[in-house]
Amino acid sequence: MTNFTHINKKGIPKMVNVFEKKITKRTAIAKAMMFLGTEIISNFKNEEFITKKGPVFQTAIIAGIQGVKKTSELIPMCHPLLINGIDIDIQIVDSENIEVFCEVTIEGKTGVEMEALTGVNITCLTIYDMCKSINQKMVIKEVRLVAKTGGKSEIKNG
Template identity: 80%
Template sequence: MKKEFTHINEENNPKMVNVGDKKITKRKATAKATMFLGSEIISHFKSEDIITKKGPVFQTAIISGIQAVKKTSELIPMCHPLLINGTDIDIQIIDSEHIEIICEVSIEGKTGVEMEALTGANIAALTVYDMCKAISQKMVIKEVKLMKKSGGKSDINNE
């Protein structure tokens, strides 16, 4: 059976999916962004963060990622506004040149939170870029992907 796009109506116009008849379930999604900072930037870290004139890099990125999760429906037209139960973002240095940003979002609702988790990870990475670009603009947001999703019709585990 060929899958169809859910956000297009019979006239091939955009639509927002009607979730009115879906059951409320516990839903969770986790997204990961891997980012190349380079050894020049990583060398500035003292313990687990850099304090810049703009503030602490990772803490600021975490706050911006949380804000992005809450604003996903304003940024992506077909996303439903959601009452988010919780968002947790963790940023770790994984080697001498890279960091990893993990964004986990949970709700009890009728639709999933994959887009919220992906948006949170992306915006946190962009914030790291913004805060570190004075040292180097060779940074690369290498990969952003959905790692896990649970609740709803199907569970996904891409770890």
């Protein structure tokens, strides 16, 4: 049991103590693919679609940013972080699919992978919510961490 960083010697959950870690610049980029279908994508003009709920991508980006900032409230063992920057990008890939990227940057003692993954998921969920009146066959898929810098390990998954 003691090999797990979030379990104490008694086998009880704990938050990792990052006191001894160095402050470094840390970034994480998460990506999701999302199937919207041609019925929804065909409504987009100039990379945006205005529904009765407002502009889809702009609203989803704001929601994703809020999600990043609230990650420690949603995931029990995540430390509250002072976020330096959040950049969310949504791209229409083809007549049915979009890609969503979320990059989070901090100077801190712990990574921001969970924040980037939360941001990309909340962005996609907001797109789903805003477009569900047209079609509920949307699929959020292939959510993954594509890059991480700072800390002990670095990841570059493309």
